[in-house]
Amino acid sequence: MNSEAKLQKAPSTKNVAIRKKKKASSLDARKARAGWLFVLPFIIGFVIIYAPIVYDSLIYSFAKINVVAGGGFTLTWVGLSNYQEALFVDVSFVQTLVTGIKQLVFDIPAIVIFSLFMAVILNEKMIGRAAFRAIFFIPVILSTGLIDKIDQDNQMLSYMENTGSVDLGDGGASQTTQIITSLDIQNLFKDMAIGTELLTYVVGIVNDIYNVVNRSGVQLLIFLAALQSISPAIYESCAIDGATQWEIFWKVTLPMISPMILVNTVYTIIDSFTSASNTVMSYIEKTYESSTVLSSSMAWMYFILVMVIIAAVGGIISAFTFYQRQER
Amino acid sequence: MNAQNAPKVTKETKNSIRVEFERTSLRERLRIKYLSPSFLVSAVWWLFRFILLVGLAYIVLLPFFSKIAGSFMSPEDFIDVSVKYIPKYPTLHQYKAILTENNYWLAFINTLTLSLAAAFIQTFVCAFIGYGFAKFKFKGSGLLFLLVILTMIIPHQTLRLSLFMKFRYFDIFGIFNLLGGGISDGLKILPFTSLELTNSFWPIVLMSLSGLAYKNGLYIFMMRQFYRGVPDELEESAYLDGCNTMMTYFRIILPLSVPMMVTIFLFAFCWQWTDSFYTEVFFPSMNITMMPDIVKVPKSIDTAFAAGDLYESAIKNTCGLTIIVPLIFIYLFGQRFLVQGIERSGIVG
Numbered sequence: 001m002n003s004e005a006k007l008q009k010a011p012s013t014k015n016v017a018i019r020k021k022k023k024a025s026s027l028d029a030r031k032a033r034a035g036w037l038f039v040l041p042f043i044i045g046f047v048i049i050y051a052p053i054v055y056d057s058l059i060y061s062f063a064k065i066n067v068v069a070g071g072g073f074t075l076t077w078v079g080l081s082n083y084q085e086a087l088f089v090d091v092s093f094v095q096t097l098v099t100g101i102k103q104l105v106f107d108i109p110a111i112v113i114f115s116l117f118m119a120v121i122l123n124e125k126m127i128g129r130a131a132f133r134a135i136f137f138i139p140v141i142l143s144t145g146l147i148d149k150i151d152q153d154n155q156m157l158s159y160m161e162n163t164g165s166v167d168l169g170d171g172g173a174s175q176t177t178q179i180i181t182s183l184d185i186q187n188l189f190k191d192m193a194i195g196t197e198l199l200t201y202v203v204g205i206v207n208d209i210y211n212v213v214n215r216s217g218v219q220l221l222i223f224l225a226a227l228q229s230i231s232p233a234i235y236e237s238c239a240i241d242g243a244t245q246w247e248i249f250w251k252v253t254l255p256m257i258s259p260m261i262l263v264n265t266v267y268t269i270i271d272s273f274t275s276a277s278n279t280v281m282s283y284i285e286k287t288y289e290s291s292t293v294l295s296s297s298m299a300w301m302y303f304i305l306v307m308v309i310i311a312a313v314g315g316i317i318s319a320f321t322f323y324q325r326q327e328r
Numbered sequence: 329m330n331a332q333n334a335p336k337v338t339k340e341t342k343n344s345i346r347v348e349f350e351r352t353s354l355r356e357r358l359r360i361k362y363l364s365p366s367f368l369v370s371a372v373w374w375l376f377r378f379i380l381l382v383g384l385a386y387i388v389l390l391p392f393f394s395k396i397a398g399s400f401m402s403p404e405d406f407i408d409v410s411v412k413y414i415p416k417y418p419t420l421h422q423y424k425a426i427l428t429e430n431n432y433w434l435a436f437i438n439t440l441t442l443s444l445a446a447a448f449i450q451t452f453v454c455a456f457i458g459y460g461f462a463k464f465k466f467k468g469s470g471l472l473f474l475l476v477i478l479t480m481i482i483p484h485q486t487l488r489l490s491l492f493m494k495f496r497y498f499d500i501f502g503i504f505n506l507l508g509g510g511i512s513d514g515l516k517i518l519p520f521t522s523l524e525l526t527n528s529f530w531p532i533v534l535m536s537l538s539g540l541a542y543k544n545g546l547y548i549f550m551m552r553q554f555y556r557g558v559p560d561e562l563e564e565s566a567y568l569d570g571c572n573t574m575m576t577y578f579r580i581i582l583p584l585s586v587p588m589m590v591t592i593f594l595f596a597f598c599w600q601w602t603d604s605f606y607t608e609v610f611f612p613s614m615n616i617t618m619m620p621d622i623v624k625v626p627k628s629i630d631t632a633f634a635a636g637d638l639y640e641s642a643i644k645n646t647c648g649l650t651i652i653v654p655l656i657f658i659y660l661f662g663q664r665f666l667v668q669g670i671e672r673s674g675i676v677g
Contacts (some may be wrong), residue, residue, distance in 0.1 A: 031464050034464055035463075038460025038577075039469070042457045042540075044538055045538015049538060053487050053490045054482065057486070057489065057490035060493070121380070126377070135385045135388055136385070141666065142652050142656070144599060145599065146604040146651060147651070147652060149604055150644050213384055270483065273485060281485055288489070296488075299485065299488070307481075
């Protein structure tokens, strides 16, 4: 009792002032106030900058802009005409959108499975593990933004590669530069009942390996961290019960890291927005040069489509996701 | 164990004994170790894994090799079809031309200033915000965090036009417009109706200050996960010793989170350094030379010959190389932080 009274006297003058107004404020209330203080920069930024930007962007997609000479601009509401123009007047937007979305849907499993595979391999103890990990992470830092853009029309690489090796995602995939042709895989899968769609898909991924490797750096690390967080005791008990490595992978490892599969899938989709190899985004950027409002409405359509994909894919994956423990 | 195989013990000197036991012969031991099927399987697996990893590492590194090789080539090398990787007439004139004619150093200084400022601000602001989300439960904190995730999900590329418009005609809820445009005729408090913040560092600084710049949502998320791993007892003991929350944060929590902040600083710096999107949006008149502006063929270099296209692309690659040289050094020294940062961030936990 006595010590409590002492504690009550201790706080600084500021706290005393607050208490006069509101009587003694509880620790919870004070902590809540401190919490608001900490996230205040974000709140201010969100209210002053971000929310208006998103709102404006929506408005612009429904309007025409006239820049006034003296500074400022005026908007005229034109309803859905920007969207109509993008969908029905613009010749190649719908086509670009469809191929872009298709590409995205095809890329997701390739990147996620590849990074999971690499993580499982790199998780084993071996010589030079740290070096390999560092190498696979290089593209995350060095092949972004500007460099990615330069690489997009890089003839140098295809020139050096045209003796017959990996196609490095330079677009001009000629027959000689492919690492494997569909014939090779056709021979391999001759006797299995696999449709040609899957065949072209696998060939496409193998030939696009440069892009897949380049874009799976962060995902690889996330999977690695997830793999390392699985308790070795589980593996030990599996081994004692006589499970093979193959069984352990499907029955233990995969369920344990399934939440990270969800995270990585969403990350991959969002990351693909900003990559320069994203054809839809570069088309929208090209449109931006000629008609800014049109590009705005295109961007919104693309964004909403991708959100639908994220929701669908997320829903499907989370149905199979296994959570070992409840959220803290 | 039977009697024949029992170790033979002989006394050698006063204080040492010699134990002799029949060992399996070396040949036998090697045979058992290396000719068993399990060893064969693991050897094949090791070989397969090694080849796979080296091959993939080759794919990652090849573009850099080809860029470096191309950067030393002279025009003669591009005409000569026998030259693939190693130039026959190596020269430095691509570098010389880029460094002297493309305003490289100016772009370097400008980008360095912007990247350092942005990275510093983003690191501290994101740590600050992340701490608020990690350690304090208040009404609406869940909703606010959802908004952070939202800023992470909506790519700024889709907001391009309004990003530009916002900072070209910067205004806070129309207050500037109201004050500058006149509440009534003749009553103008401000001499302008909106601030033109483009063509300056302000847009990026402002967005960094409020944790809205490129991938800041991710940084906030990483910091939050990191702070959630810090035991509450640390703060409680600081409170008992008479610290308020701010003092606790700056004196106790901040020094603790330096490794994580280094990670975020490196990410923010590198991504701002190679950024071309924000530079294009916020510096439309190119009055400030930034890194994207130097990616062009220098005037003194003539590319009008048979293999000119190739030469041009090699020059652009060289531009890219000169841009990422500082990042390569950062990566060599900070790789540990970058790789471990993601792992330790507890995106997983």
